[in-house]
Amino acid sequence: MRKEIESRLCISATDNYGLSEIIGPGVAGDCECKRGMHLFEDAFIPEIINPDTGEVLPRGSVGELVLTTLTKEAFPMIRYRTRDITSLEYEKCDCGRTLARMMKTMGRSDDMLIIKGVNVFPSQIEEILFAIEGCEPHYQLVLEREGDTDVLIVRIEVTENIFFDEMKRQKSFVEQVERKLHSVLGVSASVKLVEPSSLPRHEGKAVRVIDNRKR
Numbered sequence: 769m770r771k772e773i774e775s776r777l778c779i780s781a782t783d784n785y786g787l788s789e790i791i792g793p794g795v796a797g798d799c800e801c802k803r804g805m806h807l808f809e810d811a812f813i814p815e816i817i818n819p820d821t822g823e824v825l826p827r828g829s830v831g832e833l834v835l836t837t838l839t840k841e842a843f844p845m846i847r848y849r850t851r852d853i854t855s856l857e858y859e860k861c862d863c864g865r866t867l868a869r870m871m872k873t874m875g876r877s878d879d880m881l882i883i884k885g886v887n888v889f890p891s892q893i894e895e896i897l898f899a900i901e902g903c904e905p906h907y908q909l910v911l912e913r914e915g916d917t918d919v920l921i922v923r924i925e926v927t928e929n930i931f932f933d934e935m936k937r938q939k940s941f942v943e944q945v946e947r948k949l950h951s952v953l954g955v956s957a958s959v960k961l962v963e964p965s966s967l968p969r970h971e972g973k974a975v976r977v978i979d980n981r982k983r
């Protein structure tokens with residue numbers, strides 16, 4: 769999306785992170801290197817914790833971002849849990865700044881799915897699908913429990929070319945997507961292709977996960 773905005777508007781687009789409970793926009797922002805958003809550590813103390821246990825994780829770990837405000841008046845926040853899953857990079861940036869860089873958020877700790885004991889974020893699946901040619905940006909994740917095992921089914925809308933293509937080509941497309949999902953997520957998924965425009969559309973934040981597992 770950034771590349772498209774940049775090329776259509778002939779600008780350099782930078783990413784920004786903020787949340788209204790802390791300050792609104794201005795917690796972290798990209799520099800010209802765009803290698804993660806510099807977090808303004810002079811105004812906020814960031815920590816990365818394990819969202820399940822609250823334990824502070826070592827540098828470089830992926831976990832939930834927790835922020836403490838240092839300069840906010842009247843409504844300070846102490847160890848505020850953002851629910852955003854990310855990691856912090858402390859290596860000096862090519863721009864010369866030494867502020868920690870916050871990586872693109874992988875999702876929210878409350879969106880996190882635990883599939884066969886592995887933490888999976890819908891956003892990871894989305895990123896994989898968007899990178900595969902022939903996938904439309906509409907998909908749905910269905911979770912089932914078969915015996916003691918979780919089963920992840922990824923329903924993907926595909927372009928007409930693929931949907932109406934011969935079975936052999938469809939099969940190799942499905943296998944390609946399944947391989948990619950397995951290598952990135954570390955869990956296997958079964959891919960089902962659905963007709964273009966057949967999945968429900970949602971305004972705003974899409975509900976793309978149907979969890980039929982009984983807990």
Ligand SMILES: [Zn+2]
Binds near residue numbers: 799800801862
């Ligand atoms: Zn930088």
